[in-house]
Amino acid sequence: MTPTLPQEDSPLVRTSFTSDAAWDALCAAIAQPNSDGFRAYVSTVNDKAWEATTPRALANAAKADNVNALVAFIADAEAMEGTDMPVLVVELDAERAETDEPRTFRCIVRELWSVENNLNLANMGWDDFADSLEDGVYRGFGDADGVQQGESAPPMALGAADPGGASTLE
Numbered sequence: 001m002t003p004t005l006p007q008e009d010s011p012l013v014r015t016s017f018t019s020d021a022a023w024d025a026l027c028a029a030i031a032q033p034n035s036d037g038f039r040a041y042v043s044t045v046n047d048k049a050w051e052a053t054t055p056r057a058l059a060n061a062a063k064a065d066n067v068n069a070l071v072a073f074i075a076d077a078e079a080m081e082g083t084d085m086p087v088l089v090v091e092l093d094a095e096r097a098e099t100d101e102p103r104t105f106r107c108i109v110r111e112l113w114s115v116e117n118n119l120n121l122a123n124m125g126w127d128d129f130a131d132s133l134e135d136g137v138y139r140g141f142g143d144a145d146g147v148q149q150g151e152s153a154p155p156m157a158l159g160a161a162d163p164g165g166a167s168t169l170e
Contacts, residue, residue, distance in 0.1 A: 041120075
């Protein structure tokens with residue numbers, strides 16, 4: 001019998017128990033905010049009952065436990081042994097959970113905040129991230145799409161002129 005999942009925040013479920021130090025490092029990296037202060041809001045699940053859990057089993061458990069998040073994360077051996085800690089992202093779609101495999105992709109730990117924040121707030125959809133994968137791993141959007149992020153983005157000022165020359169504040 002698997003224990004229940006937390007209902008708030010996205011579950012981060014440990015499924016590999018080969019290294020407590022790797023688990024601790026992964027959790028610390030996830031808790032670290034990025035340079036703009038954003039971080040992933042996850043509830044860690046560190047229970048051997050989840051060892052080797054599959055994405056489908058996690059999605060079904062999330063449905064049974066009424067998890068409010070739209071995405072969960074699996075900390076498996078690949079996540080804990082990989083250079084960039086590529087966590088497995090699992091879509092929590094209650095309608096698909098019983099009949100279809102949940103959609104998944106990997107996300108490096110430093111970009112997990114973007115996936116968690118944007119999917120749970122519905123700022124972006126699953127396909128926005130899936131379309132930006134490199135070898136099945138999301139590593140961030142970068143500047144390739146012309147969007148400036150972080151410190152490379154110009155500061156915004158209230159009352160600044162728009163491209164047409166009109167003031168944005170009257």
